[in-house]
Each structure stands twice: as C-alpha cells, then as structure tokens.
Amino acid sequence: MNATQYATAAACGECVEVTGPTGKVTVRIVDKCPDCANKQLDLSKEAFAKIAAVSAGRVNVDWQVVACNVTGPVSYFYKDGSSQYWTAIQVRNSRLPITKLEVQRAGSYAEVARADYNYFVDDKGAGTGPVKVRITASDGQTLEDTLPPVQASTAAPGAAQFH
Numbered sequence: 001m002n003a004t005q006y007a008t009a010a011a012c013g014e015c016v017e018v019t020g021p022t023g024k025v026t027v028r029i030v031d032k033c034p035d036c037a038n039k040q041l042d043l044s045k046e047a048f049a050k051i052a053a054v055s056a057g058r059v060n061v062d063w064q065v066v067a068c069n070v071t072g073p074v075s076y077f078y079k080d081g082s083s084q085y086w087t088a089i090q091v092r093n094s095r096l097p098i099t100k101l102e103v104q105r106a107g108s109y110a111e112v113a114r115a116d117y118n119y120f121v122d123d124k125g126a127g128t129g130p131v132k133v134r135i136t137a138s139d140g141q142t143l144e145d146t147l148p149p150v151q152a153s154t155a156a157p158g159a160a161q162f163h
Contacts, residue, residue, distance in 0.1 A: 001029045002036035012118040014097035014138070015068035018043065020051025020061045028068060032116070065138075068095050074135070074143060074158040079119050082152045087126040088119040089133070089147075092155075095162045096137035104132035126150050137162045 001011050006029070017026045018041060025047045033042040041063060045054060052059040070093050079088035089112070091098045101120040102109035105127075112120040131147040145158045 001031075001033060001042075002038055002040045003032050003034055004038045006032040008116045009114055009118040010099070011097065013068075013091065013094055015066050016041070016063045017066045018047070018051055018061050018063040020048075020059050021056075022053070023051050025050040026066060026069070065097070070095050070161070072157075073161050074145075076133070076145070076147055076156045076158060078150055078152055078154045078156075080153045082150050083125060084128050084150055085125040087122045087131070087150050088115070089122075089126075089131075090119045091135055093161075094135075094137070096139060096141070098135050099138050100136040102134045102136075104134070109134050 005011055011029045013029065015026055015028050017024060027043060027047050033040070036042055041061065048054055051061060072093060074094045075092045077090045077092055079090065082088050089101060091101065101112050101114070103112055103122060103126055112122045115121045129149055131150060132144070133147060134142055134144045136142050141162050143158060143160050143162065147156045
C-alpha cells in the first residue's frame with residue numbers, strides 16, 4: 001500500500017477488495033510501497049492477473065477495506081530476538097485491522113507502540129511468565145488473551161476472533 005495510507009503500519013494486516021478492468025480480488029496488506037502515489041496499491045502478479053492483463057502493467061482500480069476471510073482465532077508471534085527484556089509481538093490471522101495492542105502490568109494495561117514493520121515493540125520487555133494482552137480492532141472490538149512467556153520466533157494462538 002502507498003506510504004500515506006499505510007500510515008506507519010496501521011494498514012498492515014487489513015484486507016482490501018480491489019476492482020479492476022476485468023475482475024475483483026481481495027488481498028491482505030503486508031507491506032509499504034514507497035514508490036506508490038496516494039491511493040495506489042502494488043499487487044502481486046497473481047492478484048493483478050485477476051483484475052487485469054498482466055501485460056497492462058498499471059491500471060486504474062477502485063478498492064475498499066473489507067473484513068478478511070479467515071478461520072480460527074487470532075494468533076500472536078514473538079519476533080526473533082524477543083526476550084523478557086525486549087519484546088516484539090505481531091498479531092496475525094485477524095479478521096479486522098489491529099489499531100492497538102496493550103500489555104498488562106501490575107493489574108493495568110499499557111499501550112505498546114507499533115513499529116513501521118508491523119510489530120508492537122515493548123522496549124522494556126514483557127517480563128517473565130505469561131503475557132496478558134488486549135488488542136483493539138479498527139471497529140473498537142477488543143480481545144484479551146494470555147500468551148505464554150516470551151520466547152523468540154514463537155507463535156501463540158489466541159482464544160477468539162473478531163466478529
């Protein structure tokens with residue numbers, strides 16, 4: 001997605017339905033396109049082929065944010081290098097874009113900053129033991145989960161999915 005609408009990874013993980021000259025396709029936003037102008041998308045070759053002839057190169061499209069077609073609960077991934085002292089968590093398999101991730105400390109939740117590479121990074125770390133998180137979707141829904149203790153390059157399933 002173009003840098004403006006990517007908004008420092010705020011759009012990362014959302015799905016968009018793209019309508020082109022010959023069809024429609026739904027794709028998940030996974031990266032920023034630094035060379036794209038505002039409102040432009042850079043599609044994979046496979047996705048582009050569903051909306052126009054690949055030989056066309058660039059075409060005018062319309063697109064809108066839609067709920068992702070996923071099954072199962074959200075999941076979480078501890079980034080390589082994560083530890084009790086520095087923790088980076090990515091939310092995966094979400095039906096809706098995530099706007100906020102919070103970690104519980106001493107009975108209250110504290111918001112964790114989102115990096116432009118789509119991880120929520122806690123420079124102080126999540127500490128030892130299980131990690132209680134609360135995530136907020138773009139429509140305001142929240143989910144709370146208890147993750148296992150931080151272990152680099154590890155995935156953890158959540159308990160539910162957004163409606």
